[in-house]
Amino acid sequence: MKKLINRPEDFVKESLTGMATAYTDIIKVNFEPTFVYRADAPIQGQVAIISGGGSGHEPMHAGFVGLGMLSAACPGQVFTSPTPDQMLAAAEQVNGGAGILYIVKNYSGDVMNFEMATELARSEGIRTLSIIIDDDVAVKDSLYTQGRRGVGTTVLAEKICGAAAAQNYSLREIANLCRRVNLQGRSVGVALTSCTVPAKGTPTFALGEDQIELGIGIHGEPGIERVSLRSGDEITEILWRTLIEDTDYHRTVREWDERKEEWVDVQLLNKPWEKGDRFLAFVNSMGGTPISELYLVYRKLAELCQMEGLQIVRNIIGPYMTSLEMQGCSITLLKLDEEMLRLWDAPVKTASLRWGV
Amino acid sequence: MKKLINRPEDFVKESLTGMATAYTDIIKVNFEPTFVYRADAPIQGQVAIISGGGSGHEPMHAGFVGLGMLSAACPGQVFTSPTPDQMLAAAEQVNGGAGILYIVKNYSGDVMNFEMATELARSEGIRTLSIIIDDDVAVKDSLYTQGRRGVGTTVLAEKICGAAAAQNYSLREIANLCRRVNLQGRSVGVALTSCTVPAKGTPTFALGEDQIELGIGIHGEPGIERVSLRSGDEITEILWRTLIEDTDYHRTVREWDERKEEWVDVQLLNKPWEKGDRFLAFVNSMGGTPISELYLVYRKLAELCQMEGLQIVRNIIGPYMTSLEMQGCSITLLKLDEEMLRLWDAPVKTASLRWGV
Numbered sequence: 001m002k003k004l005i006n007r008p009e010d011f012v013k014e015s016l017t018g019m020a021t022a023y024t025d026i027i028k029v030n031f032e033p034t035f036v037y038r039a040d041a042p043i044q045g046q047v048a049i050i051s052g053g054g055s056g057h058e059p060m061h062a063g064f065v066g067l068g069m070l071s072a073a074c075p076g077q078v079f080t081s082p083t084p085d086q087m088l089a090a091a092e093q094v095n096g097g098a099g100i101l102y103i104v105k106n107y108s109g110d111v112m113n114f115e116m117a118t119e120l121a122r123s124e125g126i127r128t129l130s131i132i133i134d135d136d137v138a139v140k141d142s143l144y145t146q147g148r149r150g151v152g153t154t155v156l157a158e159k160i161c162g163a164a165a166a167q168n169y170s171l172r173e174i175a176n177l178c179r180r181v182n183l184q185g186r187s188v189g190v191a192l193t194s195c196t197v198p199a200k201g202t203p204t205f206a207l208g209e210d211q212i213e214l215g216i217g218i219h220g221e222p223g224i225e226r227v228s229l230r231s232g233d234e235i236t237e238i239l240w241r242t243l244i245e246d247t248d249y250h251r252t253v254r255e256w257d258e259r260k261e262e263w264v265d266v267q268l269l270n271k272p273w274e275k276g277d278r279f280l281a282f283v284n285s286m287g288g289t290p291i292s293e294l295y296l297v298y299r300k301l302a303e304l305c306q307m308e309g310l311q312i313v314r315n316i317i318g319p320y321m322t323s324l325e326m327q328g329c330s331i332t333l334l335k336l337d338e339e340m341l342r343l344w345d346a347p348v349k350t351a352s353l354r355w356g357v
Numbered sequence: 358m359k360k361l362i363n364r365p366e367d368f369v370k371e372s373l374t375g376m377a378t379a380y381t382d383i384i385k386v387n388f389e390p391t392f393v394y395r396a397d398a399p400i401q402g403q404v405a406i407i408s409g410g411g412s413g414h415e416p417m418h419a420g421f422v423g424l425g426m427l428s429a430a431c432p433g434q435v436f437t438s439p440t441p442d443q444m445l446a447a448a449e450q451v452n453g454g455a456g457i458l459y460i461v462k463n464y465s466g467d468v469m470n471f472e473m474a475t476e477l478a479r480s481e482g483i484r485t486l487s488i489i490i491d492d493d494v495a496v497k498d499s500l501y502t503q504g505r506r507g508v509g510t511t512v513l514a515e516k517i518c519g520a521a522a523a524q525n526y527s528l529r530e531i532a533n534l535c536r537r538v539n540l541q542g543r544s545v546g547v548a549l550t551s552c553t554v555p556a557k558g559t560p561t562f563a564l565g566e567d568q569i570e571l572g573i574g575i576h577g578e579p580g581i582e583r584v585s586l587r588s589g590d591e592i593t594e595i596l597w598r599t600l601i602e603d604t605d606y607h608r609t610v611r612e613w614d615e616r617k618e619e620w621v622d623v624q625l626l627n628k629p630w631e632k633g634d635r636f637l638a639f640v641n642s643m644g645g646t647p648i649s650e651l652y653l654v655y656r657k658l659a660e661l662c663q664m665e666g667l668q669i670v671r672n673i674i675g676p677y678m679t680s681l682e683m684q685g686c687s688i689t690l691l692k693l694d695e696e697m698l699r700l701w702d703a704p705v706k707t708a709s710l711r712w713g714v
Contacts, residue, residue, distance in 0.1 A: 004685075005588070012649075014656055015650070016652070017656045018652030018653050019652045021656055022655050022659075056649070058649040193359060212359070231362070232362045232363050235361060290415060290644045290645075290681050291415045291676065291679075291709075292415040293372070295371075296375050297361055302378045315379050322647060324649075325645055329361060357712070
């Protein structure tokens with residue numbers, strides 16, 4: 001295992017300490033329990049957006065804490081869910097009196113712990129809702145998931161909802177917006193190589209010299225299938241086709257019902273994409289893939305979208321939701337409406353995403 | 358060779374096409390000869406800053422073309438110098454009448470070709486100067502270099518000089534500023550793994566499972582020594598010590614003398630760093646190293662600087678000058694003066710560096 005780390009058990013803490021040292025104007029880090037929060041939190045009267053999940057996907061989520069995006073992020077150990085006490089402590093720290101929205105990637109551990117944190121925060125009188133992101137079209141009911149996994153759309157939802165919070169949207173409005181972003185976003189990934197979790201020291205899975213894995217999960221969990229290595233254009237076309245041919249319009253997620261005061265199964269109903277629809281295209285590195293290769297993928301993606309009459313009006317290309325040093329990429333297409341577009345363009349100042357300020 | 362590419366010979370062109378498609382508001386790409394330039398160029402009355410070099414180091418340089426940074430970038434094939442006709446065509450395209458500054462990394466091919474381009478541009482009546490960056494303290498007279506190699510400080514010089522151009526500095530002032538940035542910047546890198554040039558298809562060099570290479574060059578050229586793998590903190594301390602103990606104060610670079618109208622050897626005289634000096638710290642991924650590891654390195658770097666009384670007042674952490682998918686990092690420390698600090702903070706809008714706009 002070749003990594004720039006010290007003892008594996010100190011990796012997350014030391015990495016977060018580096019972040020906190022580097023971005024003193026943007027974030028602070030609390031340990032025991034661990035969470036990263038906006039240096040200027042709480043913002044009185046604004047909804048606070050909190051996310052979190054296992055570490056190893058940097059810059060997600062800590063790199064997205066700051067003005068116009070997340071209020072706090074709760075990192076677990078590598079590829080391990082954070083705990084409810086982290087999420088609760090983060091909520092207490094950043095609560096500005098207008099409520100908390102937890103944005104939760106759909107992995108069983110994350111979902112369970114965020115549910116518990118939601119209940120704990122509510123019992124303390126902090127109005128809290130949680131929205132689950134389940135945008136990965138590759139597989140249903142995978143290794144760590146009931147339903148679809150939450151991947152790239154999470155980053156986009158964090159940006160759009162964070163902008164809404166900065167513009168004084170209400171908690172209910174932001175929750176609805178977040179659900180809409182999730183519904184309009186579809187993602188799929190591919191791995192060229194595995195990655196190695198520091199505490200384990202050996203690769204998470206084995207791929208032959210001539211093999212790639214389509215539909216890979218961000219923890220290396222199995223995807224759709226292993227196929228032989230092929231050209232970048234062919235890989236991009238397979239991923240793209242998987243996205244546009246997705247017909248998983250009916251999905252179910254658990255959300256807190258404020259009237260009934262209980263968890264309910266919410267039916268999500270999606271609509272087909274149509275010619276003329278406008279999209280944000282997100283080409284994401286799995287961590288070890290150079291940006292030059294992402295640009296090559298984006299080139300083909302843009303070509304395919306144009307042929308299909310899907311209009312890419314915004315893009316984001318780079319390592320934003322990674323799997324340690326895994327080589328490969330994921331593609332997310334998010335169908336935009338006017339409001340989402342306006343909120344995407346709003347100012348943001350975080351460690352890893354910044355414009356307009 | 359596992360890469361998201363098509364035919365190796367099309368890699369650079371297809372990657373640049375992807376960039377051009379993604380950032381239509383910022384850049385345009387010309388082929389035959391190949392260069393990337395500001396979509397709004399030429400800016401009348403402003404000095405134009407142009408850089409270039411082999412591809413494979415993305416986002417450098419094309420990712421730094423835009424408002425407040427480069428006017429154009431000339432990418433060669435992977436790890437291969439661009440040609441004088443690219444540099445000349447770029448100069449003609451972005452010339453706003455106030456002159457051209459070529460920022461040149463000190464590699465023999467780049468230096469030779471930029472010298473020729475300087476002469477060609479001048480012969481066309483475009484006032485042109487070139488400044489060589491030679492900030493790598495690791496080795497002198499390496500595989501492709503007379504003197505020291507040009508690495509991380511190049512990115513910082515491009516940002517600072519680009520801001521100066523946007524603030525209507527004269528060509529002479531920007532050239533002097535660029536030379537000063539080069540003199541105050543020191544870099545050194547480490548490789549954990551090799552990288553594979555697409556056209557070759559096999560790793561550039563071989564490193565044992567337990568070996569790292571200190572002082573690695575950005576083309577995989579030999580560094581200071583190969584040592585056994587050690588902890589991130591130990592590696593950071595070795596790199597840091599190499600930087601602060603550098604005593605290579607007297608260097609010589611070739612520059613065009615406008616009075617004599619010929620190339621002259623310019624003696625550069627550096628000064629030791631002292632307690633209380635202020636720095637920009639740049640922790641750069643070689644391409645395949647996750648940002649979480651860079652943060653861990655930054656943490657130790659900040660600690661060491663503080664112990665030594667060197668004050669880090671700005672930082673930049675991420676993959677900015679890479680070697681394809683190589684794992685490892687480089688550290689650059691740039692001693693800042695008031696003017697450099699002000700120009701660093703000025704607005705920039707490029708594909709890969711953006712703030713204030």
